[in-house]
Amino acid sequence: xxxxxxxxxxxxxxxxxxxxxxxxxxxxxxxxxxxxxxxxxxxxxxxxxxxxxxxxxxxxxxxxxxxxxxxxxxxxxxxxxxxxxxxxxxxxxxxxxxxxxxxxxxxxxxxxxxxxxxxxxxxxxxxxxxxxxxxxxxxxxxxxxxxxxxxxxxxxxxxxxxxxxxxxxxxxxxxxxxxxxxxxxxxxxxxxxxxxxxxxxxxxxxxxxxxxxxxxxxxxxxxxxxxxxxxxxxxxxxxxxxxxxxxxxxxxxxxxxxxxxxxxxxxxxxxxxxxxxxxxxxxxxxxxxxxxxxxxxxxxxxxxxxxxxxxxxxxxxxxxxxxxxxxxxxxxxxxxxxxxxxxxxxxxxxxxxxxxxxxxxxxxxxxxxxxxxx
Numbered sequence: 510x511x512x513x514x515x516x517x518x519x520x521x522x523x524x525x526x527x528x529x530x531x532x533x534x535x536x537x538x539x540x541x542x543x544x545x546x547x548x549x550x551x552x553x554x555x556x557x558x559x560x561x562x563x564x565x566x567x568x569x570x571x572x573x574x575x576x577x578x579x580x581x582x583x584x585x586x587x588x589x590x591x592x593x594x595x596x597x598x599x600x601x602x603x604x605x606x607x608x609x610x611x612x613x614x615x616x617x618x619x620x621x622x623x624x625x626x627x628x629x630x631x632x633x634x635x636x637x638x639x640x641x642x643x644x645x646x647x648x649x650x651x652x653x654x655x656x657x658x659x660x661x662x663x664x665x666x667x668x669x670x671x672x673x674x675x676x677x678x679x680x681x682x683x684x685x686x687x688x689x690x691x692x693x694x695x696x697x698x699x700x701x702x703x704x705x706x707x708x709x710x711x712x713x714x715x716x717x718x719x720x721x722x723x724x725x726x727x728x729x730x731x732x733x734x735x736x737x738x739x740x741x742x743x744x745x746x747x748x749x750x751x752x753x754x755x756x757x758x759x760x761x762x763x764x765x766x767x768x769x770x771x772x773x774x775x776x777x778x779x780x781x782x783x784x785x786x787x788x789x790x791x792x793x794x795x796x797x798x799x800x801x802x803x804x805x806x807x808x809x810x811x812x813x814x815x816x817x818x819x820x821x822x823x824x825x826x827x828x829x830x831x832x833x834x835x836x837x838x839x840x841x842x843x844x845x846x847x848x849x850x851x852x853x854x855x856x857x858x859x860x861x862x863x864x865x866x867x868x869x870x871x872x873x874x875x876x877x878x879x880x881x882x883x
Contacts, residue, residue, distance in 0.1 A: 510764060511681040512785055514688035516543060523735055535593060538699055541731060543689045546597040548626045553589035554696050556581045558704045558844070561828070564812045569831045572710065573842035576818060576828075577701060579849065584645065586849035587721055588618035590693035595677040596622040598689050604675030605629060608668050610661035611678060612776050613642040614849050619677050620651035631668065633661045639855040658770070683765045684718040684784040691786065694724025698732060701844055708738040710841040711796070713830060715823040715848055716746035716755055717778040719787025725846070726790035740839055744796035746787060747830040748780075749773040749803070749823075755783035755791075756798040764788055774803045776855075777823035777848060799833050801826040810851065819851035 523540045535545065535554050558575045565574045579587035596619065599607050606629035609619040616632035623630035630651035634642070635658050646653050656664055662682075668674050679686045702708055708729055714722040722744055732738045746755050751773040758766040764785045773779050791797060803822070810825035820828075824847045831843070864874035875881045 510785075511683045511685050512764075513685040516688055516692055520731070520735060523731075535693075535696060538696060541695065542692055543594055544597065544601070545593060546600045546626065548600065549593055549596045549622050551583040551589065551593070551621060551625055553582050553593050553693070555700060556697075558701060559818065561813070561816060561818070561845070564809075564816050564818075564828060565831050567832055569834060569843055572840075574831065575705075575709075575842060575844050576813075576820075576847045577697060577844055578818065578847045579697075579824075580820065580847060584614075584618045584621045585853065586614035586618060587694070587697075587846070588614045589622070590696060590724075591615070591687075591690040591720065592618045592622040592677065592693075594689040594693040595619075595687045596626050596628070598687065599623075599628060599675040599677065600626055602675055605673040606631060606675070607677050608665060608674050609633065609676070609678045610665050612658075612779070613638060613853060614777060615678060616651075616653070617642055617645045617649070617853075620646045620649035623651065624649045631674075633664050635661075637855070639853055641853045641856075679718070683782055684720075684780075686718065686720050686784065686786075691720050691724030691727060694721045695728030695731065697721075697846070698725050698728025702729070702732055702738050705842060705844075707841065708732070708740050709742045709844045710837045710839040711743040711745055711834070711843045713745045713747060713827045713834075713843060713845045715775075715778050715827045715846060716748050716787060716798075717780045717823075718782075719746065719755060719784045719790070721846070721848075722746055723784070723786035723790045726794050730793070741794050742844075743838055744790050744794040745830070745834065746791060746796070746798045747801055747827040748778055748798065749775040749806075749826070750800040751775075751802070752779060752781060753798070753800050754780060755787050756800055758783050758788055759791060759798050775801075775806055775823045775826055777821055778826070795838055799830045801829045801833075805829040814851070818847065820847045821849045821851055821853055824848045 582589040610633045751771040806826035809829035
């Protein structure tokens with residue numbers, strides 16, 4: 510069993526208000542963050558909180574449900590908050606190259622932030638990674654290495670024999686991750702509280718290893734301890750039903766659990782082991798884990814898209830999980846974390862029919878292809 514390192518701060522030096530005249534969250538809250546390099550910043554954070562009640566059925570709708578849309582970050586995912594911190598750490602350590610094992614979002618984000626900082630970046634990923642991920646990694650000037658999923662961490666440990674490299678993803682069998690990573694995710698809590706004017710009743714988090722889940726919880730814990738919110742929201746994790754190591758850890762009362770790598774389309778959260786941080790966040794917040802299968806996630810993805818929000822399948826699963834939530838400990842709204850855009854999903858090849866440009870042909874084409882009468 511491996512346990513993560515934890516950062517502590519001089520909370521007496523923290524700001525006494527949530528927002529200061531348009532100053533970005535990462536700068537206003539520097540007293541609660543590790544030292545960040547100005548060479549790294551790409552403008553992560555300050556993502557919108559969007560009401561999605563029309564996409565929700567049942568009692569949750571009456572509370573008010575909001576999506577924190579992290580697809581609006583510079584590389585279209587929540588990982589930009591993490592890499593603002595971890596690549597700053599790499600610069601402090603004098604590294605020339607960052608290395609990362611990733612199924613997609615983390616690798617893309619690390620590549621962009623490394624490029625901004627003038628560092629090299631090696632992304633260890635899988636051959637089946639989506640074309641969008643691959644092209645973004647290459648566009649940022651990073652170097653992808655394609656290996657089977659289970660070979661990524663031995664490759665990371667092999668590269669760690671070099672003095673010039675710096676890891677910005679996990680190295681341990683039980684996930685610990687970079688100690689600065691969750692600190693970037695804390696800013697999501699700060700922004701949610703600022704936008705709502707309070708802490709929500711619950712935050713529903715698509716969960717892989719649980720770094721983001723823990724970071725959000727820690728952010729609200731700090732706000733409560735500083736007297737800026739009155740309660741801790743319950744943190745609710747959502748994992749693929751085919752795996753769910755955090756769900757198993759909570760159900761069996763252990764700090765970490767491993768599961769079989771059964772197939773799932775929720776690639777962003779398809780983990781086989783949880784982190785202890787995630788267990789801690791659920792326990793401290795009075796939260797709980799939920800499981801959602803791919804079919805449920807797919808239906809939610811379609812409903813969200815009809816609201817103008819195209820999310821990856823993993824965050825769509827968090828929206829699907831709203832129907833599985835019973836009673837909550839507090840009144841107030843619920844926030845769902847939308848991690849990344851559906852543009853990053855592996856795309857199936859589609860054959861297209863070409864229409865003629867006259868009105869009759871256009872109307873006929875719309876009716877035949879989509880059942881739409883114009």
